[in-house]
Amino acid sequence: MGKKEAGKPRGRMSAYAFFVQTCREEHKKKHPSEGVQFAEFSKKCSDRWKLMGPPEKKRFDQMSEKDKSRYEREMAAWTPTEEGAGKRKKQKKDPNAPKRALSAFFHYCAEERPKVREANPSYSVGDVAKELGARWAKVTDKTKYDALAAADKQRYEAEMANYRGGGGAKKQKVSPVKAVKAPVAEVDESDEEEDDDEEEDSD
Incomplete structure (x- = not known):
């Protein structure tokens, strides 16, 4: 994985990523002094997500769409640094x-x-x-x-x-x-x- 260019907008998040983020925040509120076991936590999130219907997932889909608009807006306004632009020039594209x-x-x-x-x-x-x-x-x-x-x-x-x-x-x-x-x-x-x-x- 290449190093992210400084100042480049954060990538957009999927509906599932927002769901996991929400689950993590809920867990921290309920168990502030308890650490999160990543493997077990991820499995529980995955199982919960599979059992959820479209109505329950709707708010996460909306969060994802909103973040997509944010990402596209920021990418449209973002200008690569000279260093980043230089790296692009090295990538030759077939005309x-x-x-x-x-x-x-x-x-x-x-x-x-x-x-x-x-x-x-x-x-x-x-x-x-x-x-x-x-x-x-x-x-x-x-x-x-x-x-x-x-x-x-x-x-x-x-x-x-x-x-x-x-x-x-x-x-x-x-x-x-x-x-x-x-x-x-x-x-x-x-x-x-x-x-x-x-x-x-x-x-």
Whole structure:
């Protein structure tokens, strides 16, 4: 595991991770002087989680979604240090490799960024990113962007299948998925790099 770059946003937490965190806090309140046996505690948490139904897990799912928005917002505003940027440059990418699929948030950014820039011409790149993150947090119906992300994921998987099948020598063209309307050209390169980070953190 590589060393985390200083200042980089904390990775997002899953619903189960929030559940375990809550269980740990409850245990500390009930038994403040008692230590936690990790293996036994983890097994109990796992067993409890398996017995819980969707209604009981709902609040943890909501906590996870909220943390995901926090993570995407912070990643959009985060700028790698020179040291971190230098490490990125050492990683050579095959120019023939398919473009990574964008998340719902980045499809939203591609659509809204021109509007934010037009309304705020004096904004820096960081200011625009923060504004987009703030707006995204207020979006109540993200169905459209989830659909775009799902379609883009299918496009990426199809292109990767062709890419791997062809040995990566030549990128075979795949018919674009009609559902993906957000033009990739409108997405800043920094967005794509951030999306790479998101996938790496979720591994």
